[in-house]
Amino acid sequence: MKTLLKLKVNGEHYETYTSIHKTLLEVLREDLGLTGTRHGCELGECGVCSVLIDGQPKLSCLVLPIEVQEQAITTIEGMATGTRFHPLQEAFADLGAAQCGFCMSGMLLSAKAMLDENPQPTRAQIREELAGNLCRCTGYTKIIEAIEKVVAESNA
Amino acid sequence: MSKELHVIGKASRKVGVMQKVSGQTVYAGDISLPRMLYCKILRSIHPYARIKSIDSREAEALPGVMAVMNGKDSPKKFGIMLRRGDDEVLAIDKTRFVGDSVAAVAALDEETAEEALKLIHVDYEVLEPVMSIAEGTVPPNGEPIHDYAELGNIHKRVSLEFGEMEAGFAKADLIQEDIFYYEGNTHLAMEEHATVAHYEADGKLTIWSSTQNPHYLHKAVANVFDMPPSRIRIIAPPTGGGFGGKVDPLNHEMVVSKLSMMTGRPVKITLTREEVFYAHRGRHPVLMKVKTGVKKDGSITAMDFKSFLDGGGYGSLGVATVYYTGALQTVTYNIPNYKFQGARIVTNKPPCGPKRGHGTPQPRFAVEVQLDKIAEKLGINPLDIRLNHLTRPFTKTANHLSITTTGLRECIEAVEKRSNFREQYGNLPLGKGLGLACGSYITGAGFPIYWNEMPHSGVQIQIDRGGGVTVFCGSTDIGQGSDSVLAYIVAEELGVTVDDISIVTADTSLTPVDLGSYSSRVTLMTGNAAIDAARKLRTLLFETAAKEFGVPLESLDARDNVVFCPENENCSISFPDLVVKAESEHGTLGSVGSYAPPPSTLGGKYKGAGVGPTPAYTYSAAVVLVDVDLETAELKVEKIWIAHDVGKAINPLLVQGQVEGSVYMGLGEAMMEEQVFRRGLHKTPSLLDYKSPTFLETPDIETILIETNDPNGPYGAKEAGQGPLLPIMPAVANAVYDAVGVRIDEIPIHPQKIFKAMRDKEKGKEGRYGPKGVPEIPFPDPIRVESQWGQRADQESSR
Numbered sequence: 026m027k028t029l030l031k032l033k034v035n036g037e038h039y040e041t042y043t044s045i046h047k048t049l050l051e052v053l054r055e056d057l058g059l060t061g062t063r064h065g066c067e068l069g070e071c072g073v074c075s076v077l078i079d080g081q082p083k084l085s086c087l088v089l090p091i092e093v094q095e096q097a098i099t100t101i102e103g104m105a106t107g108t109r110f111h112p113l114q115e116a117f118a119d120l121g122a123a124q125c126g127f128c129m130s131g132m133l134l135s136a137k138a139m140l141d142e143n144p145q146p147t148r149a150q151i152r153e154e155l156a157g158n159l160c161r162c163t164g165y166t167k168i169i170e171a172i173e174k175v176v177a178e179s180n181a
Numbered sequence: 182m183s184k185e186l187h188v189i190g191k192a193s194r195k196v197g198v199m200q201k202v203s204g205q206t207v208y209a210g211d212i213s214l215p216r217m218l219y220c221k222i223l224r225s226i227h228p229y230a231r232i233k234s235i236d237s238r239e240a241e242a243l244p245g246v247m248a249v250m251n252g253k254d255s256p257k258k259f260g261i262m263l264r265r266g267d268d269e270v271l272a273i274d275k276t277r278f279v280g281d282s283v284a285a286v287a288a289l290d291e292e293t294a295e296e297a298l299k300l301i302h303v304d305y306e307v308l309e310p311v312m313s314i315a316e317g318t319v320p321p322n323g324e325p326i327h328d329y330a331e332l333g334n335i336h337k338r339v340s341l342e343f344g345e346m347e348a349g350f351a352k353a354d355l356i357q358e359d360i361f362y363y364e365g366n367t368h369l370a371m372e373e374h375a376t377v378a379h380y381e382a383d384g385k386l387t388i389w390s391s392t393q394n395p396h397y398l399h400k401a402v403a404n405v406f407d408m409p410p411s412r413i414r415i416i417a418p419p420t421g422g423g424f425g426g427k428v429d430p431l432n433h434e435m436v437v438s439k440l441s442m443m444t445g446r447p448v449k450i451t452l453t454r455e456e457v458f459y460a461h462r463g464r465h466p467v468l469m470k471v472k473t474g475v476k477k478d479g480s481i482t483a484m485d486f487k488s489f490l491d492g493g494g495y496g497s498l499g500v501a502t503v504y505y506t507g508a509l510q511t512v513t514y515n516i517p518n519y520k521f522q523g524a525r526i527v528t529n530k531p532p533c534g535p536k537r538g539h540g541t542p543q544p545r546f547a548v549e550v551q552l553d554k555i556a557e558k559l560g561i562n563p564l565d566i567r568l569n570h571l572t573r574p575f576t577k578t579a580n581h582l583s584i585t586t587t588g589l590r591e592c593i594e595a596v597e598k599r600s601n602f603r604e605q606y607g608n609l610p611l612g613k614g615l616g617l618a619c620g621s622y623i624t625g626a627g628f629p630i631y632w633n634e635m636p637h638s639g640v641q642i643q644i645d646r647g648g649g650v651t652v653f654c655g656s657t658d659i660g661q662g663s664d665s666v667l668a669y670i671v672a673e674e675l676g677v678t679v680d681d682i683s684i685v686t687a688d689t690s691l692t693p694v695d696l697g698s699y700s701s702r703v704t705l706m707t708g709n710a711a712i713d714a715a716r717k718l719r720t721l722l723f724e725t726a727a728k729e730f731g732v733p734l735e736s737l738d739a740r741d742n743v744v745f746c747p748e749n750e751n752c753s754i755s756f757p758d759l760v761v762k763a764e765s766e767h768g769t770l771g772s773v774g775s776y777a778p779p780p781s782t783l784g785g786k787y788k789g790a791g792v793g794p795t796p797a798y799t800y801s802a803a804v805v806l807v808d809v810d811l812e813t814a815e816l817k818v819e820k821i822w823i824a825h826d827v828g829k830a831i832n833p834l835l836v837q838g839q840v841e842g843s844v845y846m847g848l849g850e851a852m853m854e855e856q857v858f859r860r861g862l863h864k865t866p867s868l869l870d871y872k873s874p875t876f877l878e879t880p881d882i883e884t885i886l887i888e889t890n891d892p893n894g895p896y897g898a899k900e901a902g903q904g905p906l907l908p909i910m911p912a913v914a915n916a917v918y919d920a921v922g923v924r925i926d927e928i929p930i931h932p933q934k935i936f937k938a939m940r941d942k943e944k945g946k947e948g949r950y951g952p953k954g955v956p957e958i959p960f961p962d963p964i965r966v967e968s969q970w971g972q973r974a975d976q977e978s979s980r
Contacts, residue, residue, distance in 0.1 A: 044292075054211075059204075060204075060207070060211040061203070061204020061205065062204070063208070063210075063371075063372070063421070064210075064373070065371045065372070065373065065454065065868065066373075066454040066867065066868045067453070067454070068454065068867060068868070068869070070454075070867060070868035070869040071371065071868045073371055100204070101203060101204030102203070102204050104203065104204075105203055110199070110202070110203065114199075114202040114203060117198075117202050118194050118195070118198040118199055118202055119194060120834070121192075121195065121834040121835055121837065121838045123195070123198050123201045123202055124422075124660035124661065124662070124838055124842065125370070125371070125372070125419070125420060125421045125422040125423075125659060125660025126198075126200075126201030126202070126206050126419070126421070126660065127208065127370075127371040127372045127421030127422055127660075128371050129201050129202055129204075130204045133202060151876070152876040152877050153876075153877070155876050156875045156876045156877045157875075158876075159371065159868065159873065159875065160371070161368075161369055161370055161371055161422050161424070161842075161846070161873070162422060162660050162838070162842045163838060163841060163842055163845070164841035164842045164843075164844055164845030164846075164848075164879055164882055165845065165876050165879045166841040166845075166879075166881075166882050166884075167834075167837070167838055167841065169876075
């Protein structure tokens with residue numbers, strides 16, 4: 026069964042006529058062409074597909090889009106403002122926090138949500154907040170360092 | 182040549198990183214073509230069964246289904262070992278593990294394809310499966326899994342002996358014998374494998390795939406379909422993590438190709454996470470017996486090493502893996518006499534293959550834990566038993582491997598200093614412990630997977646009239662930064678900025694062959710090929726500039742897009758201006774470069790000598806601090822210090838990243854990761870159930886880079902992506918012993934195992950958890966070769 030979905034993604038309004046059972050992850054990637062949201066399990070286990078819904082990190086593979094038609098969805102494509110990157114994106118690039126890059130979209134959005142809520146997290150809090158986002162390349166070390174760089178710069 | 186480096190050795194951003202942090206990178210799974218069909222594969226529900234019949238008529242009749250195929254539609258076998266490969270496109274007569282592929286569907290959408298799978302009826306005759314090393318090393322009850330296996334289900338046996346074993350053991354003051362087990366585990370790259378194949382109207386086949394090895398896939402596809410390689414183009418988009426899991430050509434790549442040929446439309450498959458666990462090709466479970474003779478001062482007089490590998494249902498690179506469980510023991514410490522026997526067993530589980538460290542983490546665990554036990558018996562500090570017996574630079578090993586540079590002493594001293602190991606070891610409160618271990622690894626295999634005398638890596642450079650430089654190379658960026666290495670090196674040599682360089686890689690129609698992203702070969706081999714190509718072009722450009730300024734070519738230098746004469750400030754020309762003059766003089770500007778390992782590093786002449794040689798070995802040392810709960814035996818790793826001899830860090834930031842990632846992956850193997858089965862069924866085929874370290878379990882990692890400037894490496898560089906994994910597992914085991922006095926001779930080190938060993942010890946039993954015996958199988962008479970331990974190895978630069 027198909028339905029007309031109206032979604033607000035990265036401040037843009039989208040309408041798409043699609044299967045009603047599709048997850049937000051599938052609609053973003055397949056119907057809206059926003060392939061920056063990656064998938065690693067489709068079971069809510071890895072954090073790779075994280076997006077922000079009204080600023081809160083959510084696993085898009087577990088969200089039915091029909092339920093979030095009224096809410097503001099942010100994907101990685103919406104993290105930069107035009108050609109101006111978010112400080113987290115700059116810091117991740119500067120400190121080597123991205124290797125294969127596959128977990129990056131979810132990681133950056135989760136980190137952004139964390140800093141929006143708590144601009145001064147301790148290292149322990151960063152670990153706790155991001156424990157749902159798996160990365161197989163970095164050993165998390167450079168990711169933590171990049172977030173701490175942004176925290177330190179926001180103090181300066 | 183300018184001696185001062187401007188790009189190499191500097192921390193800088195990785196090439197392509199802004200696309201990665203903004204979601205713009207296009208991975209294989211992001212590719213979508215007009216009229217594209219979606220593929221799904223029907224998989225075996227039995228660990229071992231004969232296929233009596235397949236009825237797919239109902240599936241074919243389902244609206245939206247465009248093609249259905251089974252093994253008979255594409256019966257030629259393939260594999261990473263090329264003509265010796267035993268992989269099947271889809272099972273032909275038998276399925277050999279739960280998850281083995283039986284039939285495939287191409288449909289208008291994924292849902293229809295899934296629906297169609299339910300309409301394919303397979304009649305199986307269930308066969309008696311073999312599920313372990315123990316079951317595979319006794320005469321089989323049922324029919325052997327492969328015709329090529331010997332003594333039932335033994336895939337490969339190796340037996341090698343270097344030096345005088347009896348005399349070696351006779352000289353020993355102590356002979357230590359131990360048995361170890363290392364459970365299998367998998368790569369778990371975050372990207373699930375995806376492939377799009379397009380057989381176009383002109384009869385040419387293009388494949389986009391998440392592969393680490395476009396070249397070997399190219400050869401395998403040509404072979405399977407009996408197509409000229411000139412009609413096939415393999416493109417490897419940036420890969421979302423490999424770790425060895427995307428080294429083998431895999432059957433789903435063949436399936437979508439065949440379905441595209443059948444339908445004339447592009448066909449895509451994206452494996453589910455569960456299917457990735459079946460595709461596997463990961464770490465072999467290995468059972469090991471190590472007998473080592475030592476003198477009172479800790480020097481090794483002889484080592485006898487036996488390994489038994491659980492290979493799973495197909496061969497993969499398993500023949501090489503068997504050899505690798507025996508090849509590198511001799512590279513780290515002095516072992517004058519050495520014997521190795523190894524066997525790979527076929528079992529009805531997903532096939533094992535190469536994972537980060539390929540066949541060497543298991544023996545490294547065994548050797549480093551045993552060394553700790555020996556040190557304790559002899560009353561020697563674990564630091565000294567290692568420091569006093571390190572292999573020396575530019576010498577050969579017992580098994581004829583040539584060591585060039587080694588920085589292991591500096592590595593051990595660096596982690597000792599940071600961790601204060603000498604003072605703290607043995608003196609921490611009960612429940613806290615420090616463990617030390619070392620390792621060594623290859624920087625690229627000395628030999629290609631198929632015998633040939635061509636370069637291992639080729640690089641082509643062209644310059645456009647605006648001064649833009651494009652570098653073409655078959656190398657595949659799996660996140661390790663191989664694109665960056667090419668850009669940094671060409672920028673350094675031509676004196677342009679990294680931003681002026683475009684990189685075209687991993688496309689068999691556009692780029693010269695690089696063998697692939699495996700065996701830690703890329704920085705050294707493509708790096709040397711890039712230097713070769715860039716220096717030719719640099720000479721061409723400098724010839725024009727020298728003529729222009731009337732100065733000798735040798736007096737010129739180039740940096741930041743300017744070619745100049747340091748002694749004469751009037752001699753200066755911008756790179757784009759020079760390019761125009763040079764093209765006017767020489768014609769179109771381009772060059773090629775290539776690399777093959779120098780003959781002096783290619784090892785011995787005996788059968789099996791092909792596994793182990795490399796242009797340069799890297800060395801690592803790690804100290805791990807653990808906390809073991811005395812009540813529950815819960816294990817926490819609190820801190821890891823790692824020092825790695827990388828030769829020269831081309832970009833220290835990226836090298837640190839490789840080292841930290843290796844440490845993390847080793848930690849996962851040490852503490853929790855395991856691929857285990859119940860009646861053939863994978864127990865944990867999901868990211869939740871297969872435990873891997875999160876931010877919470879990964880401690881602070883302190884990384885120290887040691888530079889030894891290897892004459893064979895580009896600017897002295899060696900590998901960093903695999904070696905630093907090796908010391909982590911034994912360092913954790915040794916730290917657990919320091920914390921609570923029990924030996925866990927088995928990986929992973931679960932709290933249950935520590936708990937059991939602690940309770941046993943309390944009851945006066947041996948405080949040890951681990952295997953008790955190894956199978957008795959006949960090995961062929963060993964190939965006996967004289968030991969070359971300590972002989973001088975040539976110092977030969979590859980360029």
